[in-house]
Amino acid sequence: xxxxxxxxxxEVTEMGQEVTLRCKPISGHDYLFWYRQTMMRGLELLxxxxxxxxxxDSGMPEDRFSAKMPNASFSTxxxxxxxxxxxxxxxxxxxxxxxxxxxxxxxxxxxxxxxx
Amino acid sequence: xxxxTQPTSMDCAEGxxxxxxxxxxxxxxxxxxxxxxxxxxxxxxxxxxxxxNNETNEMASLIITEDRKSSTLILPHATLxxxxxxxxxxxxxxxxxxxxxxAGTTVTVxx
Numbered sequence: 204x205x206x207x208x209x210x211x212x213x214e215v216t217e218m219g220q221e222v223t224l225r226c227k228p229i230s231g232h233d234y235l236f237w238y239r240q241t242m243m244r245g246l247e248l249l250x251x252x253x254x255x256x257x258x259x260d261s262g263m264p265e266d267r268f269s270a271k272m273p274n275a276s277f278s279t280x281x282x283x284x285x286x287x288x289x290x291x292x293x294x295x296x297x298x299x300x301x302x303x304x305x306x307x308x309x310x311x312x313x314x315x316x317x318x319x
Numbered sequence: 320x321x322x323x324t325q326p327t328s329m330d331c332a333e334g335x336x337x338x339x340x341x342x343x344x345x346x347x348x349x350x351x352x353x354x355x356x357x358x359x360x361x362x363x364x365x366x367x368x369x370x371x372n373n374e375t376n377e378m379a380s381l382i383i384t385e386d387r388k389s390s391t392l393i394l395p396h397a398t399l400x401x402x403x404x405x406x407x408x409x410x411x412x413x414x415x416x417x418x419x420x421x422a423g424t425t426v427t428v429x430x
Contacts, residue, residue: 245422
């Protein structure tokens, strides 16, 4: 299994530009999560999906952030317009709650975003 | 989810056992103890979890006290690759899906 795949691994952009982060969850997993990690705030959950449907987006910082999951194998996190304070490492994770699962989350390698 | 308390940092000698404590005095009866770790520049990685019995897998052992108010993660033979931040998380299995990562314990394994 390839694990959770994220792209790009690094993104440098200028303030005001649109940024799109991509995630491919582990095949067969029915939950997908987006996290953000900064030195100041640590690891924070932004939003999570179950069977492609957003369940809890209370962690999304503001309307500039949006997330979609058009199918079971792909999700995007978009920031428009981006601001320097959005600079962080963004992680995608997936999980399965089928019978017998350990209810654990498997994280991708992250996307390091720098907004100048 | 119950709050956890971990030491900020600890050192360990390579080849020796590393014992990482976690206090969770307000844990509820249906809450599990989960451990994750994050190696520098990587995503968090699941290690082990348990409810009340001691657990062991290929990565580590988890010892939970009888009153469940504290636990210890044991890395039996620490290697340099075990240097990471270790997070102790208490949550209801199959409950609300928020993993609350605190500051964790920064473990440095020294040669």
